[in-house]
Amino acid sequence: MxxxxxxxxxxxxxxxxxxxxxxxxxxxxxxxxxxxxxxxxxxxxxxxxxxxxxxxxxxxxxxxxxxxxxxxxxxxxxxxxxxxxxxxxxxxxxxxxxxxxxxxxxxxxxxxxxxxxxxxxxxYPFNKRYLISLQRMFENNGLDVDSYKASSFHNIKPATNSLKTKRKLQSILKNIPTPSMLDKEDLVGILNEEFPRSDAEEYADEILADIQYKALNINFVESYLNENSDHQFEKSTGNIFKALGFEVTMHPKALNGERTEIDILISYGNVYGIIDAKRYKDKFTLSASFASHMASEYIPNYKGYEDKEMVFYGYVTASNEFRGVKNLEKIKRLTERNLQGYSVDGIMLNSKTLLGLLDYCIENELMPEQRVSIFLGAVKNKSFSSFEQLLKEVNKG
Structure with missing residues (x-):
């Protein structure tokens, strides 16, 4: 038209x-x-x-x-x-x-x-949530029957800045999934690396008041799904778990002094889990070697971290195709054998599923404990290639 x-x-x-x-x-x-x-x-x-x-x-x-x-x-x-x-x-x-x-x-x-x-x-601005899944795009735009509503913009147009400044801000924020969840001082500190302090404070106020940053940062979505750096993929994965309500420690030191380091340790209250981030694009295979390493190295070396209880481990990958899912159960059996009956369950999911979970939680204004509960409810020694699949499994109870 x-x-x-x-x-x-x-x-x-x-x-x-x-x-x-x-x-x-x-x-x-x-x-x-x-x-x-x-x-x-x-x-x-x-x-x-x-x-x-x-x-x-x-x-x-x-x-x-x-x-x-x-x-x-x-x-x-x-x-x-x-x-x-x-x-x-x-x-x-x-x-x-x-x-x-x-x-x-x-x-x-x-x-x-x-x-x-x-x-x-x-x-209805152009919605890059199709990168996560078509279902999430439909729900966010109010195009599905169950969540029919106006988009987060309503009839308010995004604030305009000079194109150069806007692009610079987007570049800085592209590795932050939800900028509005940051404290002002933390945000000012990030912006101050590129802008004078006075400008950083002004931009921080604009960002925290801007309705688009109260939703999932779509620039982060695109950057994360197309990430070419293993280190940045791990860091961005950690940022997502932080936005979900977990306390995040990147590359924590093993308790026994071993050089082996897991990518991410996430905790909530007195429980925690360890995450191995794998930036595999084509397919991710949980091989017998990976399974053995998780059961004999990672889990024993981080058991009892900060006197908390390890209740899960997981793999996050960039791939849409998983193989070796049955080895999740194998890791559980090996752990029980190696640690005298100590049992821990696992989960395997891709980056789109993790983003979909965060997007769903933000859009439905779920509290941190609710977000964490959904994730933990999906830890059943299964793999998930879409958020819809994960949510269906959680709803089974």
Whole structure:
């Protein structure tokens, strides 16, 4: 509707133009590019138009075919989808669909469409939660029935800063999952590394008051899921557990003085667990070697840390595919054998699942004890590749 509501396109877009130009767009910010392509198409001769359509068909048609009908087959395959989009657009009551031909904006609707699009852009900004899972994106945008509501922005547009300063702030905050949970002095200290003290204090006040930072920091999400540094992946994983309500110790010293160090130790009250962060992208296999190391090195070396009770261990990986999950039970058996019946359960989850858990807890305003309870409730010697899977397991009791 943004596209059709333009004077440069005479306030109409044909079904053919939607099929060949609109449907091949991948991002919302391509509207200018697509508009220019449509104008160029309209100003071309019939022969030139056919050539343009043929080029698009060859570039974007990926289905295997036994023939070579090119643009005609592309049009046949995708025009029905264009028709569906046009019907949906008409159902809004803002545009008119001349069946099989074009979407048209009537004069009386031009200003209304413009205003509606501005409201929707502010209310539903581009949501990178799809990187965590489509379900989390739907829930956050209020697009699922159970959590229907306005987004965190409502009709408030994010505050504007100079582009350079905004990018610098985003770069600084990209490794912090929830900046609003920091004390002002802690936040000022982080910002003061790049900005003068007075500016750092001013920006800290803006960040703590900005509604977008009360939610999961989407820049952190993108950075974490695309992290290329093992050290930063471990640090960011620790920051997520901290935001979940745990006290976090990075690379704690083993009690027996051994050089072996677990990546993360997380505690809550008198209980704690140890986390091995593995930045494996393709797949993570809990091999017999890893299992043996956990049971014979990590767990014994950290048992009784600060006179608290170790109640779990876990693996957090960047991979969506797990193998060797049965070795979680093996670790439990080996630990019981090595430590005279001492039993500890494990969990394996990926970075998307951990982010999904934090996002869910923030959005539902859960207290730290509730957040920790959900995580501990999932420690059942199982693996989780999505937050929805984890929550379903927790709800089983």
């Amino acid at each position: 943004k596209l059709v509501n333009q004077e440069s396109l005479d306030y109409y877009v044909t079904k053919e133009e939607i099929t060949y130009f609109v449907m091949v767009a991948q991002k919302d910010n391509q509207i200018k590019e697509i508009t220019e392509s449509i104008i160029n198409f309209r100003n071309s001769s019939v022969e030139e138009q056919n050539k343009l359509k043929q080029n698009i068909a060859e570039k974007f048609e990926h289905r295997e075919r036994s023939d070579n009908k090119g643009a005609r087959d592309f049009n046949t395959a995708h025009s029905d989808v264009a028709h569906t989009f046009m019907l949906i657009s008409e159902y809004t009551g803002l545009v008119k669909y001349v069946r099989g031909k074009a979407l048209i904006v009537e004069n009386s609707k031009k200003e209304e469409i413009k205003n509606e699009m501005e409201i929707l852009d502010a209310k």
